[in-house]
Amino acid sequence: MPPYVMDLAYVLSAALFVFGLKKLGSPATARFGNALAASAMLIAVAVTLLDRSILTWGTLAGAMVLGALIGTVLARTVQMTSMPELVGVFNGFGGGASALVALAELFRVGVPGATGIAAGGSASIGVLVGAVTFSGSFIAFGKLRGFITGAPVVYPFQRTLNALLFVSILGATVWVALGNHDPTTLLILCGLSLLLGVLLVLPIGGADMPVVVSLLNSYSGLAASAAGFVLGNPILIIAGALVGAAGLILTNLMCRAMNRSLTNVAFGAFGGTGVAVAADAGDRTVRRTNAEEGAMLLAYASSVVIVPGYGLAVAQAQHEVKKLTDLLKARGVKVTFAIHPVAGRMPGHMNVLLAEADVPYDLLLDMDDVNPEFPRTDVAVVVGANDVVNPLAREENSAIAGMPILDVDRARSVIVIKRSLSPGFAGIDNPLFYNENSMMLFADAKEALSELAKEVKEL
Amino acid sequence: MPPYVMDLAYVLSAALFVFGLKKLGSPATARFGNALAASAMLIAVAVTLLDRSILTWGTLAGAMVLGALIGTVLARTVQMTSMPELVGVFNGFGGGASALVALAELFRVGVPGATGIAAGGSASIGVLVGAVTFSGSFIAFGKLRGFITGAPVVYPFQRTLNALLFVSILGATVWVALGNHDPTTLLILCGLSLLLGVLLVLPIGGADMPVVVSLLNSYSGLAASAAGFVLGNPILIIAGALVGAAGLILTNLMCRAMNRSLTNVAFGAFGGTGVAVAADAGDRTVRRTNAEEGAMLLAYASSVVIVPGYGLAVAQAQHEVKKLTDLLKARGVKVTFAIHPVAGRMPGHMNVLLAEADVPYDLLLDMDDVNPEFPRTDVAVVVGANDVVNPLAREENSAIAGMPILDVDRARSVIVIKRSLSPGFAGIDNPLFYNENSMMLFADAKEALSELAKEVKEL
Amino acid sequence: MGEWILGLYVFVLAMLVGFEVITKVPPTLHTPLMSGANAISGISLIGAILVTGSDGGQWATILGGIAVVLATVNVVGGFLVTDRMLRMFRRD
Amino acid sequence: MGEWILGLYVFVLAMLVGFEVITKVPPTLHTPLMSGANAISGISLIGAILVTGSDGGQWATILGGIAVVLATVNVVGGFLVTDRMLRMFRRD
Ligand SMILES: NC(=O)c1ccc[n+]([C@@H]2O[C@H](COP(=O)([O-])OP(=O)(O)OC[C@H]3O[C@@H](n4cnc5c(N)ncnc54)[C@H](OP(=O)(O)O)[C@@H]3O)[C@@H](O)[C@H]2O)c1
Numbered sequence A, B: 001m002p003p004y005v006m007d008l009a010y011v012l013s014a015a016l017f018v019f020g021l022k023k024l025g026s027p028a029t030a031r032f033g034n035a036l037a038a039s040a041m042l043i044a045v046a047v048t049l050l051d052r053s054i055l056t057w058g059t060l061a062g063a064m065v066l067g068a069l070i071g072t073v074l075a076r077t078v079q080m081t082s083m084p085e086l087v088g089v090f091n092g093f094g095g096g097a098s099a100l101v102a103l104a105e106l107f108r109v110g111v112p113g114a115t116g117i118a119a120g121g122s123a124s125i126g127v128l129v130g131a132v133t134f135s136g137s138f139i140a141f142g143k144l145r146g147f148i149t150g151a152p153v154v155y156p157f158q159r160t161l162n163a164l165l166f167v168s169i170l171g172a173t174v175w176v177a178l179g180n181h182d183p184t185t186l187l188i189l190c191g192l193s194l195l196l197g198v199l200l201v202l203p204i205g206g207a208d209m210p211v212v213v214s215l216l217n218s219y220s221g222l223a224a225s226a227a228g229f230v231l232g233n234p235i236l237i238i239a240g241a242l243v244g245a246a247g248l249i250l251t252n253l254m255c256r257a258m259n260r261s262l263t264n265v266a267f268g269a270f271g272g273t274g275v276a277v278a279a280d281a282g283d284r285t286v287r288r289t290n291a292e293e294g295a296m297l298l299a300y301a302s303s304v305v306i307v308p309g310y311g312l313a314v315a316q317a318q319h320e321v322k323k324l325t326d327l328l329k330a331r332g333v334k335v336t337f338a339i340h341p342v343a344g345r346m347p348g349h350m351n352v353l354l355a356e357a358d359v360p361y362d363l364l365l366d367m368d369d370v371n372p373e374f375p376r377t378d379v380a381v382v383v384g385a386n387d388v389v390n391p392l393a394r395e396e397n398s399a400i401a402g403m404p405i406l407d408v409d410r411a412r413s414v415i416v417i418k419r420s421l422s423p424g425f426a427g428i429d430n431p432l433f434y435n436e437n438s439m440m441l442f443a444d445a446k447e448a449l450s451e452l453a454k455e456v457k458e459l
Numbered sequence C, D: 001m002g003e004w005i006l007g008l009y010v011f012v013l014a015m016l017v018g019f020e021v022i023t024k025v026p027p028t029l030h031t032p033l034m035s036g037a038n039a040i041s042g043i044s045l046i047g048a049i050l051v052t053g054s055d056g057g058q059w060a061t062i063l064g065g066i067a068v069v070l071a072t073v074n075v076v077g078g079f080l081v082t083d084r085m086l087r088m089f090r091r092d
């Protein structure tokens, strides 16, 4: 193949990445966009394998086959609810790869490619950002899985330590950039960067991890760009920069959907998942109900809105909720789902979960569409949701003030399925539970829903 | 200044061009966007003057001062109604400059800068596109000014001739690209390209010239890009490509606002301005009115909508319409303006015209906003507009079928100010004039409006 | 990677930016936008300066000199006239 | 113009494209988009291939080999998992 064909193939690949990313951003074309981006990657890899004078085919082929195998198995077998973790892991791998590429290039040729300081600088930045992405992603993974406490980790002299670390990393980066890349310096830079990644993510609450993963995703793009500068390879620069920028925008969008700022996420606001403030029931009483009574209410309603939340995901009750929906629909009840943008622990969590159980996409209503419907709704069923239906958000000095909520309290009656009166992610009490028209069905979501289904069937 | 400062200044300039163009696209920020783009240009020029080893300062300074003077005088003195012509001229200059740069570089060094065929190719493309832009823009200018007949020019063997021209240009371009740039070949390429520009624009109707200018604008961007490739200068490549792409989008938007396709514009649909199909009045009669009666109607109306069109621009009656508006407002009449997107002969023509006479922006209503108002309007005053209020557009097989129009015929009464019953740009009769509730005020717009104002004042 | 191919990347990316940046522009702004973009395309002034200033023989200087005049008219006139148009769109 | 500075142009333009391309994405798509972008950032696979394949000594091969494994996992897994997520958003 003549060299300019190769060059043009790379250019084509860059353009395809752009189109793919663009298409990924809109519901109707997202799958096509993903396919476009994947083919862009395929073209780039194929061109690289064909063109460059590959000498050590053995290692290369082995490594690629191994990676592809691991990737496929992970992608196929993971639970839908574990998506954020998986993306986090993949992300860490990408960042790690970029750091290793920069590192290997430094080992190989001293100052590679272009002129001194620029190349040295991009190499050390590549190592730094890549390593931060790597270790940060694994802490995020641990927090999401629960290996590491979800609560913000605080320890004495935290600030002093962080400041020290910052200064040393800055020093090491500049030192490497200036052309000093003996193995020891490089290892120190690596080590410090890994530590930085850990310390940056540890203090952030577990439930904010999706935002953290998105930010780290942006970093891993920048790390790839830096590696591109090191190797003088424009496709790395382009794809990396695209992800870097898009990731930043996406992170911002995610924060906005949660009504928070990035600084607020990074430096902790209301604690992590672990923080369970005791329910301050005071002298208020709740009305309890059971599956039998609930089933009657549902079966004879004309319209029912189901509000799923984090508890649905925890209980893995998506199939049960689908079954109940089908039974009610068979009886002529109009059933829809109200999806709050930040219900669950990742954006789109509820959509993904319900889609897994084959709940038709059309039944899922956005917050803005469903809120005007509540006053006309007979029964609202809140399944493992808490903060997203907390009327305190309308009060000015609550922890979740200003967060838009689903107005379930305006429905004729409300059935709340959860295991206790304990609070949700924000750690605050929920006055909804004490309302006149609210009934509590204390149980695990999966059990409660299958009991409800059984009772409805028997009616 | 160290070289990397220069380089970074160029990069900054490129980014500013992007932001400037972005801001130019939205009403609130357009002026700021223009200023941003201008400073980007200033930075780029300053860096070039400072950095490069400029040897012949004399010529350079003289040429720049001369150009700046001409530009300033033209920009300050031109009539607002002549804007499209002026933009056309500027555009031709830009294209010409790009062609000359490519040409000069070919004269100077044979194959310049980088590797053979690529550089030669971009140079010959630069000459071709630049020259087409140059001559095409001046034909467009002539058509807009009326020096050249607005009607599509047709002559025998047109297609054969064009095909021949195309083939020879292709041949010459390839020949130059392959490295043959003796002056004769270059002059032939130039001459043929200039001819192509003329022949491409001549057959297009005069009133489509704004679209043509926009398309040529896109070309002049591409020519600048080509010149950038010749010189290996990224800022030329970037700014040129930006304009090339943005111009293409804009051309499309303009076509869509006129409800036509680009092919339709390029290969002529309904003729040019000159085509005046005789009004086929048949046995229908029109009701004539005069300034006195018109003034009574207006002064005692509670709401008046003025519909300006091309004739307002021809008569330069913008100040008169403003005066009438003020008088009516002083009497408590609610006066607004209905602005059709393609009224006049360039997009935004009416806005620019009325803005010149200080008509407040808030009084100008878009088509979609004003159409529901007509049934509640006492008097609609059509000033020199015709096609944009032609109800035939609602009929399926008329020449303007499907073009959205202003529904003036739904107002209680309609005063139409024009000089005769002759048709407008589309060359078709207008049934509006024969409606029961329409009154014709046959006169030049300027005279009619000042008479109306006089009569209103005397009431 | 040759300089030429990097130029191509720059070109393709700039085209993509250009396409993305202009999306929905109200008809009122079509003319000013066209005129502003037109002024930007006068960037060939940079090329003209380089060619004229580099003293590459009589022809280069003459052609370059004309190019500088034309491009400067385009740039200066273009930005000024765009501003003049935009100044008119004021709100009461 | 050095190769490095052209790289910088490419970087800046690509960032601008990235910013423009993602504008309003509904929350439902945040996770798939994040995951798709993440797969794209596995582009460092190209770098890893170059480093590993070029036979630049033991260290380069070892580090490069690990990088190839990691990046391939990211790319293959990333695109597959994104597709799996998106397949779920079907309309009845
Ligand atoms: N979506 C995102 O991207 C995202 C990211 C970060 C943070 N967040 C935050 O997460 C919160 C989401 O609100 P949410 O209403 O979905 O959840 P939530 O407020 O965290 O409440 C979840 C509730 O589910 C119940 N629950 C847990 N396990 C259960 C089970 N097995 N069966 C039944 N119920 C169970 C819990 O009560 P019991 O213990 O009494 O059962 C808990 O009160 C918001 O505060 C949001 O800001 C969201």
Ligand SMILES: NC(=O)c1ccc[n+]([C@@H]2O[C@H](COP(=O)([O-])OP(=O)(O)OC[C@H]3O[C@@H](n4cnc5c(N)ncnc54)[C@H](OP(=O)(O)O)[C@@H]3O)[C@@H](O)[C@H]2O)c1
Residues within 6 Å of the ligand: B207, B208, B209, B210, B258, B308, B309, B310, B311, B312, B314, B315, B341, B342, B343, B344, B345, B346, B347, B348, B349, B383, B384, B385, B386, B387, B388, B389, B417, B418, B419, B420, B421, B422, B423, B424, B425, B426, B443, B444, B445, B446
């Ligand atoms: N805006 C754009 O971007 C653009 C670009 C290209 C084409 N066009 C086309 O141009 C047309 C615009 O519609 P339009 O309604 O504004 O104009 P029009 O349909 O062309 O009609 C203009 C009318 O003004 C009258 N007129 C001319 N000089 C006059 C004077 N001194 N005093 C009073 N009246 C005078 C003429 O009638 P008399 O001779 O009887 O006076 C003529 O019928 C559309 O067909 C559109 O598609 C627009």
